[in-house]
Amino acid sequence: MRESRDVEALVIGSGMSGIGAAVALRRAGVRDLVLLEKADDLGGTWRDNTYPGCACDVPSALYSYSFAPNPEWTRAFAGQAEIRAYLRDTAAAHGVTPLVRFGTEVIRARWSPGDARWHVETTRDHYTARLLVSAAGPWHEPRIPDIPGLADFPGEVFHSARWRHDHDLAGARVAVVGSGASAVQFVPAIQPRVARLHLFQRTAQWVLPKPDHHVPRAERWLLRRLPAAQHALRGAEYGALEALGVGFRHPALLRAVQKVGALHLAATVKDPRLRSSLTPDYTLGCKRLLLSNTYYPALTRPNVTLHATAVKAVDGNRLIGADGSTADVDTVVLGTGFHILDMPIGRRVFDADGASLDDHWKGSPDAYLGTTVSGFPNAFVLLGPHLGTGHSSAFMVLEAQLAYLAGAVRHFRSAGWTSMDVRPEVQAAFRAEVRQALPSTVYNAGGCASYYLDANGVNSFSWPWSTGRMRRRLARFDPEAYQAR
Numbered sequence: 001m002r003e004s005r006d007v008e009a010l011v012i013g014s015g016m017s018g019i020g021a022a023v024a025l026r027r028a029g030v031r032d033l034v035l036l037e038k039a040d041d042l043g044g045t046w047r048d049n050t051y052p053g054c055a056c057d058v059p060s061a062l063y064s065y066s067f068a069p070n071p072e073w074t075r076a077f078a079g080q081a082e083i084r085a086y087l088r089d090t091a092a093a094h095g096v097t098p099l100v101r102f103g104t105e106v107i108r109a110r111w112s113p114g115d116a117r118w119h120v121e122t123t124r125d126h127y128t129a130r131l132l133v134s135a136a137g138p139w140h141e142p143r144i145p146d147i148p149g150l151a152d153f154p155g156e157v158f159h160s161a162r163w164r165h166d167h168d169l170a171g172a173r174v175a176v177v178g179s180g181a182s183a184v185q186f187v188p189a190i191q192p193r194v195a196r197l198h199l200f201q202r203t204a205q206w207v208l209p210k211p212d213h214h215v216p217r218a219e220r221w222l223l224r225r226l227p228a229a230q231h232a233l234r235g236a237e238y239g240a241l242e243a244l245g246v247g248f249r250h251p252a253l254l255r256a257v258q259k260v261g262a263l264h265l266a267a268t269v270k271d272p273r274l275r276s277s278l279t280p281d282y283t284l285g286c287k288r289l290l291l292s293n294t295y296y297p298a299l300t301r302p303n304v305t306l307h308a309t310a311v312k313a314v315d316g317n318r319l320i321g322a323d324g325s326t327a328d329v330d331t332v333v334l335g336t337g338f339h340i341l342d343m344p345i346g347r348r349v350f351d352a353d354g355a356s357l358d359d360h361w362k363g364s365p366d367a368y369l370g371t372t373v374s375g376f377p378n379a380f381v382l383l384g385p386h387l388g389t390g391h392s393s394a395f396m397v398l399e400a401q402l403a404y405l406a407g408a409v410r411h412f413r414s415a416g417w418t419s420m421d422v423r424p425e426v427q428a429a430f431r432a433e434v435r436q437a438l439p440s441t442v443y444n445a446g447g448c449a450s451y452y453l454d455a456n457g458v459n460s461f462s463w464p465w466s467t468g469r470m471r472r473r474l475a476r477f478d479p480e481a482y483q484a485r
């Protein structure tokens, strides 16, 4: 029988955002707190993405919580298993794990003004909650391309985020569709094993050398003993990435970085035709910047064919490119990204009148400070619209939001509020401010189409300023921006 339970706060998801939200909410005094997780383990992205070569592409010292520094990373850019273990350990150490209801998918959450609570239907129980935090993850739902004939492909087809470890690729003829952040990692990992690899690349990517290395035991020992050294490392890496961020806001400054990318390509790919196919025709940073020392070399191997084209159709076991090139294969691996700006949670969270977030957004997600949405009182969206950075760590964004969330909750409790709804004019003014600042950034001016652009062709993803400004802007909760009761 379904139970009904009333709690102070509900968090949807137990990835890095959900875990971080739970820690922040508890620090803000919330004791009655539940995390709803549809899967049977926490970790989100780092639970789901087990493809060969999966690793983070910002240094691990930055891709971690500031409140849980980890001196044990064995690589400068840790791999998936280590990041997953880190999230699991952090959740356990901060008492979050027992708060998670696994195997519990949120189907529908609706604001009820009568009792000033969120009413949440899940695959298990029914909850009511004063506060709702969506930490459902923008990189969660794999994007499966709508390619005619793909559904009838006679071999195996899978997305990189749902890797089929039971399907042996040794000696197989494999087509990879997509050349983004995941493909750049798994292509070099599978290339030595497969008989043939056909890579379908719609757009050439900027790929810089990855300054990755094994972290020696002595260095880990030092970091364990000297937390200040670890703090300094984090600070130095933050500074280096912020310097890159200056270029993203002033694209003319990116020429030198672009030169590094061009030299990297020239040094690793000698064939002029292949090199030309791999040369991007837009400014570095316009799409997510990729790092790899092994991607270009893998593409020069004799068992690899690069098709510099999108896949137009699939006929039996033959993939047909928009340029007419073909590939006969046994397996198709989709490295085609995620439903980022059209994330499924947008269709599951409803205002008092029954309109969903998606209905409000009409293809262009929008939230005040990337966090609160008018008409959705007492709700917070983590890693929400307008907060994406092309150069920094998602943890930087998350922690800026967690400071805001904690401030909001403290104020909410001490002021005795029962509901807080961001004023529509405040949200509109913030949106206008962002949209005014974006055109000069590389994300908008770099001459590419990217996942930063939504269904309407508008950049709803990016934060056009520094992450320092993001931190400052979200450091203090601003009650005057809200209609409260």
Ligand SMILES: Cc1cc2nc3c(=O)[nH]c(=O)nc-3n(C[C@H](O)[C@H](O)[C@H](O)COP(=O)(O)OP(=O)(O)OC[C@H]3O[C@@H](n4cnc5c(N)ncnc54)[C@H](O)[C@@H]3O)c2cc1C
Residues within 6 Å of the ligand: 012, 013, 014, 015, 016, 017, 018, 036, 037, 038, 039, 042, 043, 044, 045, 046, 049, 054, 055, 056, 057, 058, 063, 104, 105, 106, 107, 135, 136, 137, 138, 139, 140, 182, 345, 348, 382, 383, 392, 393, 394, 395
């Ligand atoms: C392969 C990959 C590599 C990445 N590498 C980097 C990197 O190097 N640097 C960087 O800054 N960013 C990176 N990102 C982006 C981002 O940092 C990660 O996606 C990060 O895990 C986001 O954390 P999250 O908790 O917000 O979402 P997720 O990790 O996606 O977690 C969301 C959780 O919510 C659950 N959930 C979703 N819907 C529901 C529902 N309706 N009911 C219940 N539970 C639900 C999911 O099962 C999941 O556990 C990467 C993303 C991917 C996909």
